[in-house]
Amino acid sequence: MLARVRTFAIDGVEPRQVWVEVDIRSGLPAFTIVGLGDIAVRESRDRVRAAVQNSGFGFPQQRITANLAPAFLRKVGPGFDAALALAVLAAHGEVPAETLDDYAVFGELSLTGELRDSPGALAVAEGARRAHVRRLIVPRERAREAALVDGLTIVGVSSLRDAVEVVKGGEPPPLPAPVPNGKLAWCEPDLADVRGHAAPLLALQIAAAGAHNLLLEGAPGTGKTMLARRLPSILPEMSRPEAIAVTRIHSVTGLHADGLITARPFRAPHHTISPAGLVGGGSPLRPGEATLANHGVLFLDELSEFQRSTLDALRQPLEDGCVTIVRAQRALMFPTRFMLVAATNPCPCGFVGVDDRCTCGEPDLRRHRRKLSGPLLDRMDLLVTVGRPAEDELRAPATTSSAEVRERVAVARERQRDRLAGSPARCNGEMDTRLVRRHVRLDERAEQILGDAYSAGALSARGRLRVLRLARTIADLDGSEGVSSAHVLTALGLRQRAGPPAAVV
C-alpha cells in the first residue's frame, strides 16, 4: 500500500513543501527512510514505531520504505515525525488516505505518542497557505502561533491519537486560550527614568523616528546602555506583516512559542560573538542576531571590543537590508532590516575628556580610533556623546516619558510613510541617494550651511547624505515639510566626533 502526507521543511527561515511517501509491501520487517535526512530524521524510525504502538495502533510487520521528497533538499530535525507516523498508518489502512490529502502535518513525536512542541510552526503555516492546504495539524503548544496565518484551519493536537481522530472526521479541538502576558508595564524601561542627557535623548527620539543608526560614546557609567535599552519603548508599533515576519523568525529559531510578537525585537549580543553568530551561518544554516533583530534594534555594546571580522560582516546586511549566505549546496537569504545602535568608550580606559582622568597613551588612543573608524562608523547617522549628568539634573523631575515620545515618533513615521509611499523605503533611514534628492528639499540658507560644512572638509560625501536624511527626520518631528537651516544645523550637531576644527581652511 502507498500513502503520502504533506509536511514542510524549514530552510533557513523559509518553508519548503515536503511530501512524506510511505510504501508498505511484503517482505522481512524493515523500516527505511530515504530522502537526504539528517541523524534526527534517521532516528525518527524508532520514535515513530514506538509512538504508533503506544498510541494503540498496530505497526505493520512488513517492509516499509519512506521517502521525503524532493530528495535534493536536505531535511533537518525531528519535525517530520508526525507526518511519517500518519503516512505509515494511512498506508497500513488505519487512516483514510484520501482525507489526508486535505492536511499538512508538522511536529515531533515522543515515544508515548505525544505530539511535542516543535519550533517553526508559523513558517510551516505560511508554507501551507501558499501550497493551498486546507488544514494543518501542529502540536497544541504551537496552535496559536500557527493560527496567525489566515486562510487555513489550524488543528492543534496533543497526541498522535487525537490527530488520527481528527483526520477520521472527529471534531478538531478548539484553539488553546492565550497565555496572559506576564510582563508588567511598570517595570519596562521607560524614558521617564532618565535624568539629564538632553542631547542623547534627542538623538534617541530622532533615531526612533527615522530608523537611523546611532552610536553612543561616553565614559563608563554615564548611561549609554541605560539609554539604548529604552529605545524599544519609543519605537512605533509594528505593522501586522512586520509582526508576522518577526514572529516567524523567532519561532524558527525556537525563541518564541506563543502568539504574535508585538514588541519590536531588541537584540544585544555579547561582544565575543562570531561573524556567523551575527549574520547567520553554521550547519544547519541558522539566522544570526542581525536577522533576529529584523524590524527591531541590534544593540552592540562595547563596540570597540567586537572582532574586526565580526563588524565587517555587518556591512552588507546594513547596506542591503538582507544577507545572502552561500554554502556549497545553496544560497540562503535572511532579512536584516534592523536599526543599529552601538555604544563604546571614547578610549581604552574610557575617560578621555573627563577632567584629566584618561590614562591612555597616544598609541592606545590611535589604535582605539582606528578600530572604531572606517566602514562601520561611516554607516552611523547619529554620533552622540553621552556625558555625566550634573548633580542637580539627577534630582530634577523627569523631562519626558516614553509614551509622550512614542506619540511624536509615530506621527513623524506617518509623515514619512505618506511621503515615501510607492518606494521601497518606509522611513527616512532607508532612503537612498535618489530618494534623498527627491524628498529632502533644503531652503537657501540650509543649502549654504551644508555647502560650507562640505567644503570645509567636515563632511564626507556619505556623511553629507546622512546629514540630509537626519535633517529630513528632524523636520518631520517638527511637522515641517521643508528642511530649514536649523534642521541641518541640528543634524550636523548630532554627528559629534571630536576632531580637527571643522572650519579650518
Add this chain to the structure above:
Amino acid sequence: MSWLIARLAGHLEPVRGRIEELLALGADELIVAVAGAERERVLAERENLRPDRLRVHSEQSGLEPVCRCDAAYPRRLLQLASAPRVLYVAGGVERLRELVAEDPVAIVGARRASDYGLEVACALGRGLASARVAVVSGMALGIDSAAHGGALAANGGTIAVLPGGADRPYPRAERALYQQIRRTGVAISELPAGAPVFRWSFPARNRIIAALSSLTIVVEARERSGSLITARIARELERPVAAVPGRVTSPLAAGPNALLAHGAELVRGAQDVLDVLFGAGVRGASTRDRAGVAPELESMLAQVADGADTVATLARDGLTAEQTLAALSALELAGYLRREPGGRYVVVP
C-alpha cells in the same frame, strides 16, 4: 635668469649642499658649474632667447613678472645674495606691494603636523592677519596651509611662496586654498609659469620665505625639517626667529624647542609676535573679529568660554537641546568653537 634656473632644473637636482650658494652665482658661472656636457647647448639657447615671448607666456598663465629693479620688488629680498632676478606673481603686483609694505611674518612647519600644531598655526595666521600683518608661508600640507587658512579666515592678506611655477597649485591637494589665495592674497615664485617642482625647489623656496619676512615662526618641525632651513636663513639675514614650544617628548616639537634653546623668541600667540615686531604693547592683537555672529550665538559663545561647555549645561536655560545643538553647530562651522572628546566644546583661540 629665471629661465636659466628652470632650464637647468634637472642639472641642479644632483647638487648636494646649499642651493642658495649656487643660485647666488651669475648666469655664466652657473652654467659652467652645473650644465656639464650640455653647456654649449644651453649657451646657444640662451643666445636665441626672446624675452618678449617669455613675457607673453607668463601673462597667458595669469602671472605678472616683477624685476629686481622694479619698485614693486620687495626690498627685503635684496638682502639675499641669491635674490631672485624676477618674481612671478599670481594675484597682482599691486597687492604684493601692499602686503610686503609693512612687516610680513612667515609661519612654517611640518607637513604631518599634530592637531595642536594645526590649531596653533591657524590661530596665529588669524591673529596676525586681523592685526594687519601679512602671513607668508609655503602652502605645503599641514602647518603652512593651516597658517594661510587662518589668515584667509580673518579676511587678511597672505603670501604663498610656491616651489614650482606660481600659475598652478603645489601640492595639488591644496587647489581650493590656492584659488582662495589668488583671490585675496598672492602666490609668488621665482620660476616661470609651468616650472615643475624638484627636490632643490623646496630649500630654494624657503630662502625666499625667510628673506621676504621680518620674522619667521616655526610651529612644529621634526629634527631634520625644511622649516629649520627657513629659520637658519632668517638667522643668517639677522632677522628674528620665533618658535612655538611643544611637548619635549614629541618629535614634532624637536625643531622649535631646539630653536628656543638657542635663543629664538617664544611664541604663545599672536600677541607675542606683535610684541617682537613692534615692541611690547605697541600693537595689540585684536580680539577676534566676531562681526558676523548673531547676538544669541554671541551669548552662547560667552557661556562656553565661562565653562558651560556641554550641550546638557547649555540647554538648561530655556533652550531646547535641538536649538542648542543648532547654535553650537553654527558656531563650530564658523570656526569659533571646536569639539573635544567627552562631548565638550571649547572656544577656538
